[in-house]
Amino acid sequence: MGFKDECGVFGITQHSEAANLTYLGLYALQHRGQEAAGICATDGAELRLYKDQGYVADIFNEANLQLLAGDQAIGHTRYSTSGGNIKESAQPFIRNGRFGRLALCHNGNLTNAEQLRSYILTKEEILQSPSDSELLLALIQLSQAESLSDAIIESLKQVQGAYSLLIMDHENLFAVRDPHGFRPLVLGRLGNRYVFSSESCAFDLIGANYDREVLPGELIHIQKGSLQTSFPFERKSHKPCVFEHVYFARPDSFVFGQSVMKTRREMGRLLAERYPVSADLVIPVPDSGVAAALGFAEASGIPMDFGLIRNHYVGRTFIEPKQSIRSFGVRIKLNPVRHLIEGKRVILIDDSIVRGTTSKKIVEMVRQAGALEVHFRVSSPPTTHSCFYGIDTPSRENLIASHMNNEAMNHFIKSDTLAFLTLEDLIRAVHDESRGSGYCYACFNGDYAVPPPVV
Numbered sequence: 001m002g003f004k005d006e007c008g009v010f011g012i013t014q015h016s017e018a019a020n021l022t023y024l025g026l027y028a029l030q031h032r033g034q035e036a037a038g039i040c041a042t043d044g045a046e047l048r049l050y051k052d053q054g055y056v057a058d059i060f061n062e063a064n065l066q067l068l069a070g071d072q073a074i075g076h077t078r079y080s081t082s083g084g085n086i087k088e089s090a091q092p093f094i095r096n097g098r099f100g101r102l103a104l105c106h107n108g109n110l111t112n113a114e115q116l117r118s119y120i121l122t123k124e125e126i127l128q129s130p131s132d133s134e135l136l137l138a139l140i141q142l143s144q145a146e147s148l149s150d151a152i153i154e155s156l157k158q159v160q161g162a163y164s165l166l167i168m169d170h171e172n173l174f175a176v177r178d179p180h181g182f183r184p185l186v187l188g189r190l191g192n193r194y195v196f197s198s199e200s201c202a203f204d205l206i207g208a209n210y211d212r213e214v215l216p217g218e219l220i221h222i223q224k225g226s227l228q229t230s231f232p233f234e235r236k237s238h239k240p241c242v243f244e245h246v247y248f249a250r251p252d253s254f255v256f257g258q259s260v261m262k263t264r265r266e267m268g269r270l271l272a273e274r275y276p277v278s279a280d281l282v283i284p285v286p287d288s289g290v291a292a293a294l295g296f297a298e299a300s301g302i303p304m305d306f307g308l309i310r311n312h313y314v315g316r317t318f319i320e321p322k323q324s325i326r327s328f329g330v331r332i333k334l335n336p337v338r339h340l341i342e343g344k345r346v347i348l349i350d351d352s353i354v355r356g357t358t359s360k361k362i363v364e365m366v367r368q369a370g371a372l373e374v375h376f377r378v379s380s381p382p383t384t385h386s387c388f389y390g391i392d393t394p395s396r397e398n399l400i401a402s403h404m405n406n407e408a409m410n411h412f413i414k415s416d417t418l419a420f421l422t423l424e425d426l427i428r429a430v431h432d433e434s435r436g437s438g439y440c441y442a443c444f445n446g447d448y449a450v451p452p453p454v455v
């Protein structure tokens with residue numbers, strides 16, 4: 001509980017309800033970004049765009065969806081890891097140029113964005129936002145390649161970092177994942193039409209079938225209903241973000257070829273086996289701790305119950321009233337169920353500890369609700385390093401685990417005992433070895449596949 005979500009992308013081709021289905025897809029991907037959302041649709045001639053800041057349900061209505069006529073659309077939900085929470089950085093981006101009018105949605109973060117920006121500005125191009133995603137479109141439009149497909153390939157060869165992209169013009173749709181495959185992107189079918197999404201949960205909502213992952217380094221081109229695939233980039237080690245399984249993705253999604261519910265539950269099970277504790281009740285920190293808490297309860301034989309209730313209606317824009325009333329802190333989001341907790345030795349299960357301040361408040365809240373003992377179990381290893389691949393993490397010095405050992409953190413959050421999943425057990429939970437391809441674990445071990453940007 002602490003890292004911020006990133007972005008979600010969705011796209012569909014050859015469907016007369018393309019914009020409406022994209023709206024539904026974005027609704028399912030709302031958890032990946034709540035700052036802004038947008039849809040671009042085409043009827044085979046024009047590209048039409050509607051985007052704004054806020055939640056998907058607040059931005060779109062019948063009237064503006066009707067303006068997005070056409071049979072092909074891409075959409076985006078945004079959380080700002082680059083480019084700030086401003087209207088200009090909302091996606092999709094549209095840019096006119098050599099290849100006509102192009103639209104792009106991006107999930108990820110470019111580590112050489114500043115160099116790319118300088119290069120683009122030397123070409124006297126005008127950029128509308130501080131977003132790294134807009135740079136990709138500018139690069140493509142600057143390319144001297146023969147075809148749009150070649151221009152995309154040429155541009156992406158200049159780019160470093162993480163990208164899962166949907167790019168379209170009035171008749172083509174491209175889906176591409178960076179060669180390390182940091183961020184997810186899946187391919188599905190709705191009848192004989194192709195659909196793309198950051199997570200498979202969006203397919204469930206629109207009645208599409210999950211087909212497969214777009215593979216790291218793969219470029220898929222859809223034109224007139226036919227699919228062509230290629231691997232035009234230098235092959236790199238696969239580094240999908242393990243934090244998608246720990247926290248970001250919805251538990252009902254299939255990500256990197258695996259059920260998130262299954263891997264998350266396994267994390268809880270392994271945590272219980274390695275760090276058992278005598279207690280009366282397992283309590284998940286909602287919502288992301290629920291699946292791991294189920295696994296912990298199963299493996300330990302200790303019952304699980306919902307001793308903390310989350311208020312789902314607290315938006316990002318909630319402004320805490322002046323301190324003269326009171327400091328609500330974490331209480332505005334979570335409330336303990338006193339009759340479940342009072343007189344019990346409880347085990348709290350959370351997915352991660354970032355700064356430690358929220359964990360400390362939760363422990364205090366549970367003690368005030370009458371817990372006799374509070375044992376804290378975390379279903380991921382200590383987060384010691386920042387992410388540069390599309391997740392909004394604090395700088396390293398603000399990550400509590402970067403400068404405190406387990407004992408000091410236990411003392412800081414005032415729990416009776418504290419234990420984290422080991423990296424070895426996380427690797428087991430996500431079946432790293434049997435998949436025959438790795439994951440990114442850089443926020444746990446500092447092993448960055450792409451060098452962080454130089455600041």
Ligand code: SF4
Pocket residue numbers: 182240241242243244386387388389390391440441442443444
């Ligand atoms: Fe995911 Fe962490 Fe790697 Fe970022 S550094 S991509 S959050 S595993």
